[in-house]
Amino acid sequence: MNDTLRSGNKAVLCDTLTDGIPLAEYITPTGQSAIVIDGQALIMTIGSMSGMNTFGEFADTFCDTVFSLGKTYCRIDVVFDRYRHNSIQSGTRAKRTSQRHPIRRVVEGRDICLPSNWGNCIALGDNKAGLARFVSNELIRNAPDTKTIVVAGGFESECEVQSNMPLDLTQLNASHEEADTRMILHAIHCGTDTVVVFTRGTGVLLLLLAHMDKIGSVNVWMMTGTLKKKKFIPVRTISETLSLEVTKSLLAFHALTGSDTTSYIAGHTKTSAWNVSQENHALLEKLGTGELNENVIRSVEAFVCKLYKVPTTSVDQARCTLFAKYNAPEQLPPTRDALMLHVKCAHYQTLVWKQAHIGKPALPSPELLGWKKSDEGLVPELMLLNPVPSVCLEMITCLTVWFWV
Secondary structure, eight states, X not given: OOSOOOOOOTHHHHHHHTTTOOOBSOOOOOSSEEEEEEXXXXXXXXXXXXXXOBHXXXXXXXXXXXXXXXXXXXXXXXXXXXXXXXXXXXXXXXHHTTTOOOOOOOOOSTTSXXXXXXXXXXTSHHHHHHHHHHHHHHHHHTOOTTSEEEEESSSSSTXXXXXXXXXXXXXXXXXXXXXXXXXXXXXXXXOOSEEEEEOSOHHHHHHHHHTGGGXXXXXXXXXXXXXXXXXXXXXXXXXXXXXXXXXXHXXXXXXXXXXXXXXXXXXXXXXXXXXXXXXTGXXXXXXXXXXXXXXXXXXXXXXXXXXXXXXXXXXXXXXXXXXXHHOOGGGSOOOHHHHHHHHHHHHHHHHHHHTTTSSSOOOOOGGGTTEEEETTEEEEOOOSSOSSOHHHHHHHHHHHHHHHO
């Protein structure tokens, strides 16, 4: 019991979805085109480069890279994450930076020297937010007259969005915390013949697939890989291979089986869970839709039982069956108490993802759906019942006393 999430490899799901789909190393955009860039991911990439001494030089490199990535596109959108203290991302961010010793660094101007230890600097959310503000302003200031530049998420106000061109940006005035969901909003807003989303996250591919019906672009690609070795994934082509039913449950499946904010299920990878979901996706359709009720929880519980290949719809009964068979706790499904809390977290995360097309989505408090406050922000509640029933502790105590008597 340390309030940490079970981690796993979500990238294998991308491999599963693209299996048999030809990927490209380069594409030529057709018609009106746009590229949407994950600004924070690009900051992390550029920060590992050498040859820069000041934040001004860093910003110049950042802008040059953005304009280079977008040289064949008519419009370039750059979006950033927000860094809130009471965030469901808090636990994941703390885990990623647990070995770092961050120091607050205020970016007051172009001549401020870059820190000697980039990793320690960028490990602090306030530093990331400050750097995002700095490069956001530099992007608008240096925007070329020949292209439309749109920047969002990195300014002081989370809803602020700026462009060098006279555009109606009302739809992009968003309260999103994640750049992942902002990219969906921007991809929809572009309305170009071709749109490319540049990111390193598998989750964005799932978001694009789930919201494909709202993206008007004929050609939808996700660019991933490195700056030197890019890979283009044909998202609309993948979408056409998935049934409507599978697409509807895709985000719920991802949240339930493990993401950056939800725990992975013991003994099951994304691939094994995906194989089970192909015939049982209907059990997850209501997760992340409306209010969470007992019927939805029971449906998800039945899905988890199918993961463990036990002919029951009760995880507690499945635990008894598997323990009698294997006598191996690590092969058991969660208790219903733990699963209920996990389902709450997955429901909330799916609610966020399913409303990625809305600038200011209506969301309940995460503290009503599986999270609790801690010094690090919000952390998931893992269980409500005692790890060991009190009656068992009493039996152990009585036996111990009897033995010594």
